[in-house]
Amino acid sequence: MKKKLLFVIDSLEIGGAEKSLVSLLNMLDSSIFETDLLLFKQGGDLERYVSRNINILPAPEYYRFLNSEKFKVSKNMIYFYHRLKTSINLRLNNINKRTLHSEQIVYKCIHKIIKAPEKKYDVAIAYSQGMPTYFVANKVNAFKKLAWINTDYVNTLYNKDIDYESYKKINKIIAVSKNTMNSVSKIREEYNKKVDIILDILDPNMIKNMAEEHQVVEFDKSAVNILTVGRLVSAKAYEKAIEVANLLKKEGYNFKWFAIGEGPDREKLQQLIKKFDLNEYFVLLGKRLNPYTYMKNCDIYVQTSIKEGFGLTVCEAKILKRPIVCTNFPTAKEIITHEEDGLIVEHDIQSIYYGIKKYLANDNFKENIIKQLNLIESYSSVNEVEKFYDLVRN
Template sequence: MKKKLLFIIPSLSAGGAERSLINLLAILDFKKYEVDLFMFNHEGLFMELIPEDVHVLPLPESYNRFVMPIRYSVSKFLMDKKAVLAYNRIMFSYKNKVSNNVSIGEQKSWKYMASAIEKMNKKYDAAIAFLEKTSIYFCAEKVDAVKKIGWVHNDYDKLGMDPFFDLNYFEKLDHIVTVSEECGHILKRRFPNQDKKIEVIHNIVSPKVIKQLSEKGTHDVFGRRGKETVILSIGRLHTQKGFELAVEACSLLKDMGIQFQWNIIGEGEERQRLTELIKAAGLQQYVRLLGLKSNPYPYVKQADIYAQTSRFEGKSIAIDEAKILNKPILITNFSTAKDQIVDGVEGLIVEMNAEAVALGISELIHNQRISKQMCEHLSQLQLGTEEEINKLYSLLG
């Protein structure tokens, strides 16, 4: 008889964790597992990539009403004589609004959102919360499962959360999974009494699939002008990704007289600010915000350099994919950078400032011998991580 699994994730909008889940589901053995998927939002770039064997669970009606615009939500609850839910909807907005940290706001507002979600009726052999915060809280409180697993996809100390709040939920999990050795060390230092639960499962990437998808863009996706170097970054437009460093570095590259274009694939709350920075620096012809791309791989294949200017990462799936497509890589020296590339061999790790980023890019452009050696080295590596799913199977028992 098949084991019943539940995966939980906020949505399948663009992001590394979302792509990682899609990759995992794509190779999951559906002959052994019956899979449900719970999301708090049914919109997103990767919705169309959910395998047909996965059953997407409908959202509870009370939750649908809870997440409506506050005036409509509160009035509907009051009309239905559900004063507690109306109050909780107001408090949910208030806690998120007054918090000076998005993560703390999500933690403090969870109990108000939770009131609009009943405990699930179905019992599962395992429930897997595939992202930190709300997914884990939901898994701990709202799901009946023999085993409960929570995933942390980032350097926990950089997420800005209250660890005392999370400890209460981590204690209810059987396993805590993270995506790199350094992330695992960070969790063990932060939660020493949970260290026996902590496991490392690397993001699943398939070279075969990535290479096939990269061939789908046969035209020049960048509209390259003359001999300019094409730089590419992929990530949510969020302060975590440090894209303002890229904009500042572009000003320096322009002053050096380098011909280039820097393209950024992604969307997010920083779009307006980045657009204003680009305009103020007169870089409209050099920096392009391309928005979301369901298939970014033709862009990676056709780029000359892949760059990641992040402040922190868990294990960036975009960097792994750039390695598979044999691109010279530049990344900033975030805490898990050495888990991602070998400095000077697979790419360059530079300090987290615009000057270092610009000098690193200049080095990759002007020293073609080093760039070529990096590409050739990457082409010889076995970079697929499909076997990582066996670690999950082991946890499932």
């Protein structure tokens, strides 16, 4: 008899955890597993890559209401009340000196009206912290429950005591890196007994195939094309990238820096670009369903992040053999060997600047990095699927 699995994640919009989940889902043996996927918000760009063997369930009714689906008048009124209640509490939370994570506020406001699938599962998997974990821990009927954590959890806004009420119902906590595991273990001694590491699932063949899907028309063949991929949020430190671009411009380098990603900081970043008169040098391309064609064709890949759950985009750039400059976020040394297959620099503007300049000013150094990247085996974490199999079988 097939094991019944349920995966839960907020959506399949483009992101590291989302890409990892799609890779994992597509590697599951459909002769062993009957797999359901529940998304709170449907329509994400990555949904089209999900295997047909995966059954995507309807979102819970309340989330469909938020997406303008109509129900009976009585239900609509209840859902409208909870939406209003949530909105008010989120605003109050923003002016509270002891701010809770917004996911905790939302769940507190709506948990009584959220219903799980009636089906009983062998294993239910929350593929992200926050709402997916609360939902799996408190709503889903499953023999075993797993919860992924893909961030530096100890340094997040999540109230750890509130979260404990959910995590104590979880059988195994899955961290995506050693740093993430250490971050989780600092919270409670009890977590040490239930945390395991499964690296973000990354299939190099899928990355390489997608990198050939279309041509890049935005790059300037007469200039050095620099690329960064990541949401436009403070954790990615795009402000520093823009200031580095300003230094490169003052030095007279012929370059164009492209950023793929969307997020709440767009307007602020666009103003900073305008302030430094960098409109012709630093381009916010927005969201792209397939960033790999850009990665494959860029001259230098740069990641300026303050923190990363693992650093999936750096791994992807490494698979595509691009010269990399990444800041010394906690997992960087798990991915890059400094001055052998890339550069790890400190988080300040000057360090990032000198890292990029090292490639620009020294062709031999750049060629040696590319040569080393071509000598080493492509980064792959497909074997991590076996760890997942062990967890769900036992």
